[in-house]
Amino acid sequence: MRLKPDVGSVVGPSDETHWGQTIFSPAAYGVVEVTKVGAQAHGVALLTRISERFKDPPVSLAALEQFAQSLLTTEVDTVILLVPVGNIAYITIVGKGAVYLKRGNTISALLKGSGSISGSLTAGDTLVLASSSMVSAVPEESLVGMFDHLTAIEAAEKLTLFLHEAKSDVGAAALIFRVYEIKTEPDRPRVATTRPIIARIRFPRIHIRMRKLSVITIVLLFVFLVSVTLGVVKKIRDSTSRDVSNVMIEATHLFDEGVALLDLNPVKGRERLSEAKEILEPYREDKRVADLYSRVMDNLTLAMHSVRAEPELFFDVSLIKNGGSAQSLSLFEDILGIFDAVNHSVYTLEVSTKKSTVIGGGEAVASGEYIAVYGDNAYISTDTGIAQVRTSDNKTTANFISKADQWGTIFSVVAYGGNLYLLDTEKNRIWKYVATEKSQPAGRQGFSEIREYLNPDSLPDLSKATSMAIDGSVWVATSDGKVLRFTQGKEQTFLVQGVEPSLGQSLIVYTSDESKNVYILDRDNKRVVVLDKDGLYLAQYLWQGNVTPTQMVVSEKAKKILLLSEGKIFSLEIK
Structure with missing residues (x-):
């Protein structure tokens, strides 16, 4: 013998000190209410304990009572638990609250305040589990008219x-x-050992005209079919109502837990909200679901910190020199270094004022590709080495560092702490030149001989690297969806957490010792994803237009994400 219930849930709004919720699992039901500062967080913790215990629900009233008593703390105002076993219902209350039974046309209180009860239920019985605030808000006499010929869902709405x-x-x-x-459980059918009873029945002769009999038969058949159809429709409607009710209860739990977790564990909080969205999605057009779905989406959008904005033109290099086109960018403090491959020129641009200056160029950088800026110096990688441009006297020096025999294909140059780092995608190496006090001709500061940054036992695959950034650790992004981090020459595990949808394949990374966060340009999905330096998702900036960036730098001080696309510099505002 087994109960088949129809369940409805009523949950009022919450605030900092009041929070209530219903409990629904395949084998147990209940209501909780918490009254204390931080009520929602306390309530979610309470629901978690109950959910864990109800994976293997108690099968006796004493066991249920004992478990309920263990939940009672100073912040818990109401705990009501209901466990049906067969056609018997075990019910217990700790704290305040009430349980009512409607049987036939009468309704009565089974429990008020702490206590336990068990008894058999019959088809048509309705139990109402009410928290302390619900009892105060709805007088017992008002409940009488709320359940007449209504499903649990309809009664809950009322x-x-x-x-x-x-x-x-x-x-x-x-x-x-x-x-x-x-x-x-149906009895097994008995096997007949004698002639079927219908064979022994002798029907009297019926003297009714065939036409009249046919009309009566058709009418009766029509009435029968209408009755069956209405019954089927009602059964489908009741089944759908129960499905929606169950979905609402589960989604409400996930929603409340997700909101409560956002400050404590943002990744878990967003996961719970995403789960609530997924189970509500098929029912979103149902008016009973629409409000909860809207709240889930509002909180999920807020939790995802998703900003949709088209990149705006920040600076057109052709304004400095006719036909100018930026090929590479580098940021040091407020100074943006720009290499113009068309005019073989090097510029600086103050991010805060957009004041631009031509600082060098010419044949020394004619084959230039990548720029790195540090202090008063800009460095340009060329076919024959590294050229230097000094901002102090606008002097350009070719092959300030000559191309070494060890070099393969240099794909990025970064200046950090006065040192130079070269990303070599052909040799799977990061070359390092350490700044020294040794004087070069004309009094220039020099660099050490070439060194390997990576430890001898570090053998990463850098063949698909797209970019490099340094903040003390060395960060490398790839064209196959990876972000690598190296510290003191050794690869460190870096896991991206909480990004939805997942990162695409073609990535570019940026960070610095002045940046609090790590920025990932996800070219496949036209967005910039912001992570903390442990890989935890913080925000994302998305666009739909035709801007297809090839490089990115970020000034958190100026609140600008600068994107290089088709020779021009675009920007997104950090919010």
Whole structure:
């Protein structure tokens, strides 16, 4: 023998000190209410404990009582638990609250305040589990007219409306448990050993004209078909209502848990909100689901910190020199270094004022590709080595560092702490030149001989590297969806967490010792994803237009993400 329930949930709004919720699992039901500062966080913790215990629900009233007592703390105002076993219901209350039973046309209180009870239920019985605030807001006599010929879902909607009109619904919660069927195991059919009874029946002769008999038969058949159809429609509607009810209860739990976790564990919080969105999605057009779905989406958008904005033109290099086109960018403090491959020129641009200056160029950088800026110097990688441009006297020096025999294909140059780092995608190496006090001709500061940055036992695949950034650790992004981090020459595990949707394949990374965060340009998905330096998702900036960046630098001080696309510099505002 087994109960088949129809369940409805009523949950009022919450605030900092009042929070209520219903509990729904395949084998147990309940209501909780918490009244304390930080009520939602306490409530979610309480629901977690109950959910864990109800994976293997108690099968005796004493066991249920004992478990409920273990939940009672100073912040818990109401815990009501209901466990059906066969056609018997075990019910216990700790704290305040009440349980009502509607049987036939009468409704009565089974429990008020702490206590336990068990008993058999029959088809048509309705139990109402009401938290402390629900009992205060809805008088017992008002419950009588709320359940006549209504499903649990419809009764819950009616009770919700009453609660809202009472204007005292903060923290209130109730669960409506209606037994619509008690299923018993069918007896095995008996095998007939004699002639079927119908064969022994002698029907009297019926003297009715055939036409009249046909009309009556058709009418009866029509009535029968209409009755069956209405019955099927009602059964489908009731089944759908139960499905929606179950989805609402589960999604509400996920929503509340997700909101509560956002400050404590943003990744887990967003996961819970995403789960709530997924289970509500098929029912989003249902008016009972629409409000919760809207709240889930609002909180998920807020939690994802997703900003949709088209990149705006920040600076056109052709304004400095006719036909100018930026090929590479490098940022040092407020100074943006720009290499113009068309005019073989090097510029600086103050990010805060957009004041531009031509600082050098010519044949020394004619084959230039990448720029790195540090202090008063800019360095340009060329076919024959590294050229230097000094901002102090606008002097350009070719092959300030000559190309070494060890070099393969240099794909990025970064200056950090006065030192130079070269990303070699052909040799799978990061070459390092350490700044020294040794004087070069004309009094220039020099660099050490070539060194390997990576430890001898570090053998990463850098063949698909797209970019490099340094903040003390060396960061490398690839064209196959990876972000690598190296510290003191050794690769460190870096896991990206909480990014939705997942990062694409073609990535570019940027950070610096002045940047609090790590920025990932996800070219496949036209967005910039912001992570903390442990890989935890913080925000994302998305666009739909035709801007296809090839490089990115970020000034957190100026609140600008600068994107290089088709020779021009675009920007996104950091919010």
